[in-house]
Every structure is written in C-alpha cells, then in structure tokens.
Amino acid sequence: MANENRPRRAKGTGTIRKRTVERGGKPYTFWEASVTVGYDPGTGQQIRKTYTGKTQKDVKEKMQAAAVAVQDGDFFEPAKMTIAQWLDLWLKEYSADWKFKTKEKYETVCRVHLKPALGATKLSKLTTPQIQSFYNELGRTGKVTRKKDKESGKILERREPLTSKSIRLVHGVLSKALNTAVRIGYIKSNPAELCTTPKVEKKEICPLTDAQIKDFALLCAEEEYGRIYKLILFTGLREGEALGLTWDCVDFARNELKISKQLQRQNGKDLLVPLKNSKPRYLTVPASVMQLLKDERVHQLEQRLAAGEVWQGWESQEEMKKALVFVKDDGSSITAAALYQRYKHLAEKIGAPESRVHDLRHTYAVLSLQNGDNVKTVQGNLGHATAAFTLDVYGHVSEKMKADSAARMQAYIDALA
Numbered sequence: 001m002a003n004e005n006r007p008r009r010a011k012g013t014g015t016i017r018k019r020t021v022e023r024g025g026k027p028y029t030f031w032e033a034s035v036t037v038g039y040d041p042g043t044g045q046q047i048r049k050t051y052t053g054k055t056q057k058d059v060k061e062k063m064q065a066a067a068v069a070v071q072d073g074d075f076f077e078p079a080k081m082t083i084a085q086w087l088d089l090w091l092k093e094y095s096a097d098w099k100f101k102t103k104e105k106y107e108t109v110c111r112v113h114l115k116p117a118l119g120a121t122k123l124s125k126l127t128t129p130q131i132q133s134f135y136n137e138l139g140r141t142g143k144v145t146r147k148k149d150k151e152s153g154k155i156l157e158r159r160e161p162l163t164s165k166s167i168r169l170v171h172g173v174l175s176k177a178l179n180t181a182v183r184i185g186y187i188k189s190n191p192a193e194l195c196t197t198p199k200v201e202k203k204e205i206c207p208l209t210d211a212q213i214k215d216f217a218l219l220c221a222e223e224e225y226g227r228i229y230k231l232i233l234f235t236g237l238r239e240g241e242a243l244g245l246t247w248d249c250v251d252f253a254r255n256e257l258k259i260s261k262q263l264q265r266q267n268g269k270d271l272l273v274p275l276k277n278s279k280p281r282y283l284t285v286p287a288s289v290m291q292l293l294k295d296e297r298v299h300q301l302e303q304r305l306a307a308g309e310v311w312q313g314w315e316s317q318e319e320m321k322k323a324l325v326f327v328k329d330d331g332s333s334i335t336a337a338a339l340y341q342r343y344k345h346l347a348e349k350i351g352a353p354e355s356r357v358h359d360l361r362h363t364y365a366v367l368s369l370q371n372g373d374n375v376k377t378v379q380g381n382l383g384h385a386t387a388a389f390t391l392d393v394y395g396h397v398s399e400k401m402k403a404d405s406a407a408r409m410q411a412y413i414d415a416l417a
Contacts, residue, residue: 016059031056033063051185062184065093081186083126084119090177100266100273109173113138118174123181128191131174135195138162138170164198171197205394207363208352215350225334225342227296228326229360234289236364236382239336239357240264244272245325247297255290257283259383263324263333270333281383296325303329365394370401 020029033051051062087110095103117134118126142162149156162170171192178190208216213233220226232242240262249258260280261272300320304311306329313331314323326334340357347355361382368378379390 016056016063018056030054031059033059035063035066053185058183058185065089065184081123082119083121083123084115086123086181086186087114087119087177090180094180099276101264105169106173106176109170110177113142113170114174124187126178126187126191128194131192132195135167135171135197138167139164139198142167164200168197168200171195205362205366206352206355206359207366208350208355208359212350212352213363216346219346219349223342223346225326225339227292227299228334228339229343229346229357230292231289232357233360233364235283235285236361236368236378238262238361238383239339241275241383243324243326243334243336243339246272246322247320247325248322250293250325252290252294255285255287257285259283263336265335270335275383277383277385281380283381293325300325300327303327303331307331362394365390369394370404 016031016033018029019032020027022028031053034048035051036048049066051059051066053059053062091103091107091110095106098106117137118130121130139161141159143160143166145158145160146155147158148154175190175192178187178192181187182190216233217230220230223229228242231237231245232239235257237245237259241259244261244263245257245259246261249260251258258280259275259282261274263270264273265271266273300313304313311331313327314320324333328334336357343355343357344353347353352359365378365382368381369375375387375390378394379387382390384390384393
C-alpha cells in the first residue's frame with residue numbers, strides 16, 4: 001500500500017551523480033545519469049535508463065535528449081532507434097544555433113535523400129558499405145527531373161546523376177547527425193567517416209566582358225531594377241545584401257556603405273537577417289555609385305507620393321532613415337526571384353544568356369583585380385573570410401592580368417639591357 005500512495009516520478013525526469021569505482025586496482029571516476037522513461041504496466045515499477053560519461057556535460061546532454069524524447073512521446077532506446085527517428089530528434093533538439101537557411105537545407109536533405117534510402121535502418125546497425133552504396137547510387141540516379149511531354153501533356157519523370165557538390169552536402173548532413181549520436185553515446189563510432197565522396201569540379205567563373213558591361217549599363221538606365229544591378233556590378237554586393245541595404249547604412253558624406261544585413265525569404269516572409277559571418281563591413285564606393293543612390297532616394301519619394309494609400313513602406317521621414325533603399329512601387333520589399341527574372345531578360349539582350357545576378361558580383365571582383373586592387377582589398381570588399389579564398393576563386397580568371405604581368409616583367413628586362 002505504501003508504494004501505491006507514493007507519488008510517481010514524472011516521465012523524463014532524472015538525476016546526475018558522480019561515481020568512483022575501482023578498475024584494475026585503481027580508482028576510476030565518471031558521471032552517471034538515470035532517467036525515468038516509463039512504468040512497467042504489470043508491476044507499476046519505474047523503467048529507468050542509465051547513461052554514463054567522462055564529464056558532467058556529456059551525461060547531461062544524453063539525459064536531456066532522452067528526457068525531451070520521453071515528454072514528446074518519441075523516446076526510443078538507442079539500440080532500437082531507426083535512422084529516421086534519430087534524424088527527426090536531431091533536427092528538433094540539436095538545431096538551436098543553426099541559421100534558418102542551414103536548418104532548411106538540412107531538413108530538405110533528410111526528407112529527400114536520407115530518410116527514403118536509410119530511414120528504416122537501425123541507427124546501431126548502419127554500416128560504412130551501406131552508406132557508400134547509397135552515395136554511389138546518388139551518383140547514378142539521385143536526381144529526379146520532371147518535364148512535360150509536348151504531345152501527351154503528361155509529366156514525365158527521369159532519374160539523373162546527382163551532382164558531386166550535392167552528394168558531398170548529403171554526406172555532410174549525415175556525418176553531422178551521426179557525430180552527434182556518437183557524442184551522446186547512442187553509437188560508438190561514425191560509419192560515414194570512412195566513406196569516399198566525389199570531388200567537386202569548380203565551375204568556371206563567367207564575368208561579363210567590357211562590351212557586355214557597356215551594353216548592360218545602357219539597358220539598366222531604362223530597367224525597373226537597373227540601379228540595383230549597377231550597385232551589385234560596381235560594389236560586388238551579394239543579392240541579399242543589396243536588397244537588404246537600408247538608408248541608415250548609406251553615408252553620403254563619406255561615400256561609404258555599411259553592409260551589416262541581408263534580405264532573406266523565411267517561411268514566406270522577407271526578413272532582414274545578419275550576414276553569414278555576422279560581421280559588418282564598410283565599403284568606400286565610387287562617386288557615381290553614390291549618385292545612383294541619391295537618384296534612388298528621389299525615386300523612392302516619388303514612389304511614395306504616387307502610391308498614396310496603398311503604400312506599404314515607411315510613413316515618416318524618421319522611419320525612412322532605416323527603411324530599405326530598394327522597394328517596389330508600393331513600398332514592399334523586392335524578392336530575389338523577381339530580381340533574377342528581370343535580369344535574365346537583360347542577359348539575353350547582351351549576349352550572355354547563361355549569366356546570373358551573382359555573375360555581376362564575379363564581374364566586380366575580376367574588374368577590381370584587373371585594375372590593380374590588391375587581393376586583401378578585394379577580399380574585404382567582397383566579405384570573404386580569407387584572401388586565400390578570394391585567390392582560389394578569382395586568381396585564374398583573368399587573361400589580361402597574366403598579359404599585364406608578362407608586360408611588366410619584359411619592361412624590367414628591357415631596362416637591364
């Protein structure tokens with residue numbers, strides 16, 4: 001009777017303690033956590049699971065993961081847990097410090113590739129050969145393309161090889177998930193570590209030529225988004241950075257831009273979010289670029305007057321100071337998709353149909369290097385983490401740079417004669 005009246009410990013609760021035992025004649029100290037995961041229906045006794053580790057932090061993480069799973073009704077013993085169940089738990093409980101786009105990308109990889117192929121496999125039974133076979137199959141038939149048949153009108157599906165870059169992404173996500181499972185003691189080792197993935201071939205950088213730049217600049221004069229394209233072309237901003245530029249980050253007196261945020265689509269809404277590395281950078285830009293922004297400021301005031309009651313942007317001069325520089329006629333934000341669609345029309349007209357908006361950024365980088373800017377300056381303007389990365393991307397793209405280098409060396413040789 002005494003046991004029946006004793007209050008039950010809530011499922012998912014647990015305790016942590018430090019223990020010292022003797023092993024091989026020597027004291028061995030470790031941490032131990034015990035978690036209530038349910039009750040035996042026959043005896044009413046608690047069902048407890050024990051986790052051990054070298055540090056209190058390790059054990060606490062294991063206990064918390066089990067506790068959350070119990071509370072949500074998703075608890076599975078590690079030995080019985082499938083890959084699909086672990087991926088769900090991993091995405092839910094270990095993604096707190098991920099950026100939105102990172103989590104979105106990981107969720108897509110798990111849903112499209114990992115769960116269909118490996119989801120039913122027990123986490124503890126996953127092997128390196130099984131994963132390697134999965135990667136190899138992705139390289140043969142991992143991509144599904146859908147195309148409408150002109151005659152029948154039916155949508156036809158065709159399986160094609162997944163790109164090397166995409167396969168390496170799948171490998172990266174799986175490895176990250178399995179490393180977490182190792183860290184909290186669900187598996188002893190990561191079976192993906194010994195797998196091989198295809199090498200990624202670098203895409204050739206395709207900057208616009210001088211003639212194309214001239215034609216493009218002329219077309220931009222009559223284009224709705226022309227000033228955005230020219231800003232990217234002559235500053236090297238990323239699309240999201242240009243679309244997320246606000247008036248308080250434009251210093252007309254110093255010809256300076258502060259790049260501290262980007263416009264990003266999240267759950268159907270355009271939001272201003274921090275840069276990828278969360279570090280702002282300052283660009284000193286040509287006077288013509290500042291004049292472009294002054295023209296845009298006048299244009300935005302005209303947009304506000306013309307829109308009247310349908311205006312969705314700033315409502316006062318004070319609000320305008322922190323408002324977006326580039327907006328639609330009704331004051332709402334411009335999407336990257338809209339920017340891309342308009343750009344493709346212009347690219348066709350200048351004879352560069354394969355060009356993307358991002359290639360304007362590449363063009364800026366190449367022009368800067370050709371005109372004598374040192375790599376460190378270009379790196380800073382582009383917002384790259386290291387000058388080595390800038391060199392790796394752009395060091396081989398300019399034949400003019402090579403010709404100029406040869407000419408300088410010949411001039412030196414001639415001076416010696």
